[in-house]
Amino acid sequence: MALTKPPLKDIAYFSMEIMLETHIPTYAGGLGVLAGDILRSCADMTVQAVGVSLIYNGHIFSQHILPDGSQTFHEVEWRKMDQLTKLTDRVTLTIRHEDVHVGVWRYDIVGLDGHVVPVYLLDTALPENSPWGQEISANLYADKGDLRLAQEIVLGIGGVKMLRKLGYTDIKTYHMNEGHCAFVPLALLEEHEYKDDQVRPLCTFTTHTPIPEGHDSFDYAFAHDIGEKYIPWHIKEIASKEKLHMTKLAMNLSKYSNAVSQKHAKVSSHIFPGFSISAIDNGVHHRTWLHPHLQDVYEQCVPGFLKDPGKFKKVAETVADDLLWNAHMHAKRELMSYVNTHVTDNAFDENVLTLALARRPVAYKRPLLLYHNVQKLLEVGEGKIQIIQCGKSFPYDQYSQDIVRQVVQLANQLKGKIRIVYLENYSPRVARFLVAGADIWLNAPMQPLEASGTSGMKAAINGVLNFSVPDGWWLEGYRMEPEAGFKIGEEISGLDAKFDNDLDSQALYSELGNVIIPMFYQDRVKWIHRMKRAIALGAYFNTHRCVREYTKQAWERQA
Known part of the structure; x- marks a missing residue:
């Protein structure tokens, strides 16, 4: 039942995916993790916000990697009642000429001082719906076109209608996290006599996608x-003449649109000429991603740090070298223990320089660049490095499965020379081990296709050094703190995708062999100095700062 007088909420944050907990399957990757971090910072900062997304009822798979690199997948049972609260409220939509009834579940994000940001998750798996209607909320990012569009109608139209049903009538700003949410302003048009100039002041939009096809x-x-029923008469004026383009629709009906890094804003403006696209750099929710032992160390050095991540710089200036190194080794031993449960021999060693690569196995992220020249990798790293790689592939994604197979085969090929492991079932839980316990966070996407790259921020606040191409957040992070890590090659000059695996791998091997490995083994003082510079980046790359910028530049902006 709806609250008779729900707390006033200034912001309604819509996203097709939100990472609430590791084992609640409402997210696929960085977009959902970022959405969850934004809402967690809203809770910490007592921002009056509410989240809106979908709950997914389909198949959840566990990944098992066999010794030859092939994979099997096992369905995992998940019950919504275990972690969510089922509400009785319903709204009804008309989709594909049939009634689709939408239910709702609630999850509360609780801030450091008890402030609650409720997240409402829409559900069509109701017995009163047809089999097709129930399938709408079966799987995140449905691959069938009718279901994909239906999901976006449920999120945007159904989300606004559900907020009204729950009693939220005075929301000041509706934030769309990606184009999947672009039906939100169409729902608002219906409430405002289809007048664009009355809806535009209510909406803001964030794009995360640097690829036109995305x-x-x-x-x-x-x-x-x-x-x-939900497409207005003038749709071609606001969503492009050729197609219903969700991103153009969202930007045309928003008072403010932003990308998620400075470079990404330039790329987005290149993709969408004529639109005003600003930049609000992504960040991470520090309490979620900082190792608990390091949280204690930082708070001991700078009381109040947990409430104010702006104090990361002071932490970096204050924490003693031995205290920081001992805390890092504590996290590294935990990582080694976790990894060694997944290897049958040639156990990983806490004293060896450890590189982590944790990205989705897709082409533009170049998960195999490190192995581009195996002989050169051996010349540089034999007996000196160990590699932990992960990134979940899916049952019907042959390309990603081939990537995993190649890495496992390389691990077998290089056994006794360089330890390599590919961890199964990459998740936020596994990520927490990696971002705290690795020594180097390796990232080598094609430029300029890294919109942001928040995993590197998570590593940095734990004192793990980034080793990345100068793109996304690292382009800015390296300029702010050039001793906070290392870069692979130089920034490309244009705004269209370019890559040269030969050139980039040469730059990678050169920096690894001539700078990183010698510094790690021969100059711990310099290495720890760099760890502190990495930590200092957290003063800027955190979602508390994001929320402040969104509040000032977007949510409270006058149209």
Whole structure:
């Protein structure tokens, strides 16, 4: 039942995915993790916000990697009742010419001082819906076009209607986290006599996608067939003449649009000429990603740090070298223990320089660049480095499975020379081991296709040094603190994707062999100095700062 007088909420934050907990399958990757971090900072900062997303009821798979690198997948049972609260409220939509009933679940994000940000998760797996209607909320990012568009209608139209049903009538700003949410302003148009100039002051938009093909668009005939009731007469004026382009729709009906790094803003403006796209750099929720032992050490050095991540710089200036190193080794031993439960021999060693690569196994992230020249890698790293790689592949994604197979085969090939392991079932839980216990965080995507790269920020606040191409957040982070890590090659000059695996791998091997390995083994004082410079980056790359910037530049902005 809806609250008779719900707390006033200034911000409604819409996202197709939100990472609430590791074992609640409402996220796929960085977009959802970032959304969860933003809302956790809202809770810590007592921002009056509410989150809106979908709950997914389909198949959840566990990944098992066999000795030859092939994989099997096992379905994992997940019960919503274990972690969410089922509400009785319902709204009804018309999608594909049939009634689709939408239920809702609630999850509360509780801040450091007890402030609650509720997240409402929409659900079509109701017995009163047809089998097709129930399937809408089965799987995140449905690959069937009708279900994908239906999901976006449920999120945008259904999300606004559900907020009204729950009693939230005075929300000041509706924030769309990616184009999947672009039906939100169409729901608001219905409430405001279809006047764009009345809806635009209510909406803000964030894009995370630097690839044109990554932005959803639908043929108009198809869109009318699926969601005719919610498509206004002037849709081609606000969503492009050619197709229902979700990102263009969102930007045309928003008072403010932003990308998630300075470079990404330039790339987005290049993709969408004529639109005003600003930049609000991503960050991470420090309490979520900082190792508990390091939290204690930092708080001991700078009381109040947990409430104010702006004090990361003071932490870096205050923490003693031996205290920081001992805390890092504590986290590294935990990582080694976890890794060694996944290897049958040639155990990983806490005294060896440890590189972590943890990204989705997709082409533009170049998960195999480190192995581009195996002979050169051996010349540089034999007996001196060990590599932990992970990134979950899925049952029907042959490309990602091939990547995993190649890494496992390389691990077998290089056994006794360089330890390599590919961890199964990468998740936020596994990420917490890696971002705290590795020595180097390696990231080598094609430029300029790294919109941000928040995993590197998580590593930095734990004192782990980034080793990355100058793109996304690291382009700015390296300029702010050039001793906070290392870079691979130079920034490309243009805004279209370019890569040269030969050139970039040469730069990688050169920096690894000539700078990183000697410093790690021969100059601990200099290494710890760099760890502190990495930690200092957390003063800027945190979601508390993001929320302040969103509040000032976007949410409270006058249209």
